[in-house]
Amino acid sequence: MKIIHSLRVTTFIFLATVFFVSPSFAAEIKVITSGAFAEALKDLVPEYEKQSSNKVIISYGSSMGSAPDSIPSRLSRDEKFDVLILAAPALERFIQSGAVQSGSRVDLVASVIGAAVRAGSPRPDISTVPALKQALLNAKSVAYSASASGTYLSTELFPKLGIAEQMSKTAKKIYSERVGTVIARGDAELGFQQVSELIPIPGVDFIGEIPPEVQQTVLFSAGITSNVNSQIASRDLIAYLASPKAAPTIQKAGLKPLLPALPW
Structure with missing residues (x-):
């Protein structure tokens, strides 16, 4: 009986160890x-x-x-x-x-919005609102994300800058991949996305955040x-x-x- 009792105690301790600390x-x-x-x-x-x-x-x-x-x-x-x-x-x-x-x-x-170009390409000035507007107008193609930053750009910033019509012809919303990847391939000249989504992408040069006056912090x-x-x-x-x-x-x-x- 002592052996059986000892086995039961040992079994209980083992199970308790498994269930509570394993x-x-x-x-x-x-x-x-x-x-x-x-x-x-x-x-x-x-x-x-x-x-x-x-x-x-x-x-x-x-x-x-x-x-x-x-x-x-x-x-x-x-x-x-x-x-x-x-x-x-x-x-x-x-x-x-x-x-x-x-x-x-x-x-x-x-998180804030920034811009990037293909590595080695000329870096447009986006440090002021007029400079940003001109950079957007000068770019042959612009890429922006299908998420929060892109929604802000297409529905608020472009109209605010008075360039919504022009951007409808040169700007493209990017689905299911990073804007930086599109820029690195050369499929767009200028790209905008959250800074944290642009800087890790190889093959792009980060050129800075958009100006504080038109920035959106998310x-x-x-x-x-x-x-x-x-x-x-x-x-x-x-x-x-x-x-x-x-x-x-x-x-x-x-x-x-x-x-x-x-x-x-």
Whole structure:
């Protein structure tokens, strides 16, 4: 009987160890991010995984639009994710629809729009509003994104500059790839996108941010989906992305870390 009792105690201790401390019960966190935060996230995830037993699976898509790989399109096909990272206005729409949990939004970074040309090409002056306008008019072809920055350019900035008609002939919205990639191929002369989406692309020269008077600063935010697999793990990841530890990598990617207080 003592042997049986001893075996039972040993078995209980073993099972308790497995269930409560074994890393085999780490969560898999599925994250989808829009392009502005993509490079930062790609560099941050390995650092997060060094300090956590959780595993992060990254997918990519634009914040808005109807392209097959956009975040709205992928969610409409019932693809499952735990955390969304995208432009704050787009995230708010998912919160309103119930796809993302109310109260889970965390503003991670601020992002601004910049411009680039093919590496080695002449760099137009875009430092003032008149110079930017002239650069747009002089360019034989202009590329802009199908996401937040491109929507602002085509619906607000071009009309504000009085060049919407001209841009309708020379400017093109880019779906499902980075504007920088299009510029590097030589398929467009001048390209505009979030700075963090332009600077990592090989084969382009970043020429600067658009002037402050016409700049649009967009917050990119994280939210937890309503069908999340692990609430605790998802909060843990977001807390890391919003922490001072992540700030240097975020700054290197061309973004401004916000270091927000967490809502939970």
